[in-house]
Amino acid sequence: MSLSLLDDGDATGLGPVRAVEAARAHSGDEVARGLLFAIGRRINVDGEQDISAVVADAVAECGLPASVAQAAQTTEFDDAVRASHEAALLLGGEGVGTPIIGIPGPGGERVGYFGPVVTQTPRGDAAGKLWDGLLILAANPGFYELKKERRAKVVCD
């Protein structure tokens, strides 16, 4: 999905997701996921700000051809970007944010939620508790929201 499309529907921030869709078209979901994580790590953990360089480096790291990075500058994959984004909104609804997670609901069908938003990555036991708790709440089709103010600084590692 795309933060640019969520925020204002404009195309300026679409480069990375265009490249991910190009990777998906080129090599399938698994490789696309690898590229998504490689881009995300550079931006969020390493704090890199030159997005063109981030995309080019991540594409190279994943062993993908330079044409995948070049797709970030074109509209070739915008239909795929929008389709993927719309699929997320269909699950989580309008007016939320990213990420949206689709998980098994009460009848086995997928239900979508924005979040869980965490200010640090839950690891080990905390990761398990978050997943178990999320599944239990999602088993109630009418569960809509649980929230507190974001006070802590977001830590990406």
Add this chain to the structure above:
Amino acid sequence: MRVTFWIDPMCPWAWITSRWMVEVEKVRDVTVDWNIMSLGVLNEHNDVSDDYKKLIARTWRPARVLCRARELHGDAVVFPLFSALGTRFHVGKRTDMEAVIAEALAEVGLEPELAQAADDPQYDDLVRQTHATAVAMSGAGVGTPVIALEGVDGAQVGFFGPIITPIPRGEDAGRLWDGFVLLAQVPGLVEIKRSRTVGPVVD
């Protein structure tokens, strides 16, 4: 486990969550300390529609009565008076505020003069003070209800919600509670949300 639950009696979503909490007390080892918060204070500086402003203005009245009743009679009156008010607002769909307050006071056995607090701004400070204790747990920019429970390392953690409809009953209520307790133990969890596709079903 001891839990603190803050409500504004006029919020239908807080009403549903409060009835869930009552169910949880039956099926889990949980005791609730009921407390008061205010949609009026929550929305004081928010840019809301004129219709919502009118609704918000009305919420001050039962909130003042609840706060004044607690000041005179202690914490134990909060739950029965809140429930007597909420049953009329939400289940009974009543909008005749004076009658609702008078009947609720009578049902709980409180003096009818307490109704005068509804229009007396000298009790606004009480409303603001109790509201601040909720916001201290959930942080600002959220809504009602707020629940505080034991989180990581035994420290109290507060959340707005869970927003849910219809009211989970019996073991369903217990299971939702179990999930909520798990989530409260996740350091840094701040939000899980989906767009509301149906309105509140209050009974």
